[in-house]
Amino acid sequence: MSRNYQIAPSILSADFARLGDEVRAVIAAGADLIHFDVMDNHYVPNLTIGPMVCSAIKPHVGTTPIDVHLMVKPVDAIIPEFAKAGANIISFHPEASEHIDRTIALIRDCGCRPGLVFNPATPLSYLDYTLDKLDLVLLMSVNPGFGGQKFIDGVLPKVAEVRRRIDASGKSILLEVDGGIKADNIAKVAAAGADTFVAGSAIYGANDYAAAIRNMRSALTSHVSA
Ligand code: DX5
Ligand code: ZN
Numbered sequence: 001m002s003r004n005y006q007i008a009p010s011i012l013s014a015d016f017a018r019l020g021d022e023v024r025a026v027i028a029a030g031a032d033l034i035h036f037d038v039m040d041n042h043y044v045p046n047l048t049i050g051p052m053v054c055s056a057i058k059p060h061v062g063t064t065p066i067d068v069h070l071m072v073k074p075v076d077a078i079i080p081e082f083a084k085a086g087a088n089i090i091s092f093h094p095e096a097s098e099h100i101d102r103t104i105a106l107i108r109d110c111g112c113r114p115g116l117v118f119n120p121a122t123p124l125s126y127l128d129y130t131l132d133k134l135d136l137v138l139l140m141s142v143n144p145g146f147g148g149q150k151f152i153d154g155v156l157p158k159v160a161e162v163r164r165r166i167d168a169s170g171k172s173i174l175l176e177v178d179g180g181i182k183a184d185n186i187a188k189v190a191a192a193g194a195d196t197f198v199a200g201s202a203i204y205g206a207n208d209y210a211a212a213i214r215n216m217r218s219a220l221t222s223h224v225s226a
Contacts, residue, residue, distance in 0.1 A: 003195045005217070006033055007031055008199070009198075009199060010178070012048065013203070015204075020056070026203060026213075027064050029212075029213050031213065033066075033067040034065070034067060035178070038082075040071065043093065043095075054087060058085065069138065069178065070091060070092045070093070072096060073097075074097070083112050087112055088113060089114075092116065093117045095122065100126065108133070118138070120142070120154065124158065136175075137174070138177075139155055139177050139194075140179050149179060157192075163192070163193025164193075175193060190220050202216075
């Protein structure tokens, strides 16, 4: 089935000393979203970047949305900070919020699009009373915390189940998958029902970002025509 596929390079694998240039480079190379990984050394075992860095890259993104993936606990206090810093989409993990419905509403009230993130072993029951309030469902295909990990195939049936739920809802909700995605496995993730693909090491680890993104798009095209 043909969908509007989007590629979201994760700046986690960019050269942080040259972040503005790195963001401009992937946008010039064809990025649809800038994926921004926020890790707190508490909810996940790594420490990355916060709202100040989001503000710093904002002048470099033009109209490309910033897709903030919060791996922080607690999560609510940082949400208005990211909204002020120019985030467009803000996603959080349900285990990191005491009041999931309230956190979704907070993201919406701050003028951003809310997303809920599922670790490989997090049950989809968290969607039962939330799906109609979300603009994005993000399925992790690695355990969060680091770039460059191997894609977990067991997430594919989960992608298909979320696709079924989104289609049944009749709403336009993005289905994003994050972790270990490359040109040689992106087609099976799309076949399972994803429409938005995060890729960190596969893009920023390549010498030619445009070629890396082009290879992903051509794998998606061959999946559609297969
Ligand atoms: C992992 C992050 C990912 C990561 C993906 O916790 O959420 O967004 O940057 O990196 P790759 O594509 O290298 O697996
Ligand atoms: Zn991420």
